Amino acid sequence: MKTRRDILLGASATLAASIAGQALALGNKFPHDTRSLGTFNVDTVTNAAxxxxxALQLNAAPSSVWDLVGSHTRLNEWFPGIASAYVLEPTSTNRNFTPLFTxxxxxxGDLLTEDIPYDNGRDAYAYSINKERSNVLVPVSDHLGIFTVEPVSGGKSLLVWRQYWRKGLMGQVxxxxxxxxxxxxxxxNLVDRYGGGFVAVT
Structure with missing residues (x-):
């Protein structure tokens, strides 16, 4: 039997999905309601929801946005707290997927290690935090993040950042x-750099 809390949480999730759906309808190259990204399937890394x-609409061409956001060594130019980032050969040997690189x-001051299971080099990539090879306290498990960049009208871009994870008790805070x-x-920082704004946060 559903409790009042279940009903309220369900309604909240439905509303969030509706808002996201309206915002993400700006672009249609990367459907937000599927668990696939080109040849990549989310379930090869995680079955988390x-x-x-x-979602951001940015006043710049997708190629310009991707040059920054799609670069694995330029995170320090826009993401707070990151002093530098670099790419290594795959270091994971005990995960249920084989990363392209790490x-x-x-x-x-700490080290955050992420495996990259998918990167098409043009407009989409996925990454997964490797907690065993990081000394940063990460409040989630079974993680996968996905960035996509696609064109929208007026020569602008739609940037979407999705997070699949399980929060648990620590993650609630x-x-x-x-x-x-x-x-x-x-x-x-990206909005300030390119112009535009948020069109969805769910």
């Missing part, structure tokens, strides 16, 4: 802090 979506970020201290300010 899509929990967080950010990137490491010097994050507030840690994820809002992560979002408000790092993720939203990082995206705002």
């Amino acid at each position: 899509l929990d967080q979506t950010f 990137r490491q970020c010097e994050f507030e 840690g994820v809002p802090r992560l979002v408000n201290r790092y993720m939203k300010p990082g995206l705002q």
Whole structure:
């Protein structure tokens, strides 16, 4: 039997999905309601649900946005807390997928390691935090993040950042802090750089 809390949470999720759907209808190259991205399937990395979506409309051509956002070594130019980032050969040997390569970020004096299971080199890539090879406290598990950039009318771009993860008890507090201290300010840096604004945060 559904409780009042279940009903309210369900209604909230439905509303969030509706808002995201309206915003993401700006672009149609990367459907937000599927678990695939070109030849890549989310379930090869995680079966966690899509929990967080950010969408920005930026006043710049997709190629310009991708030059920055799609670069694994330029994260320090827009994401708070990252001093430098570099790419390594794959370092994961005990995960259920084989990454294309690994990137490491010097994050507030600590090391954040992420495996890259998909990158088409044009307008989409996926990354997964490797907690065993990081010394950053990460408040989620079974993580996968996806960036996509696609054209919209007027020569502008739609940037969408999706997060699949499980929050658990630690994540109930840690994820809002992560979002408000790092993720939203990082995206705002992109808005400040290119012009435009947020069209969805769910």
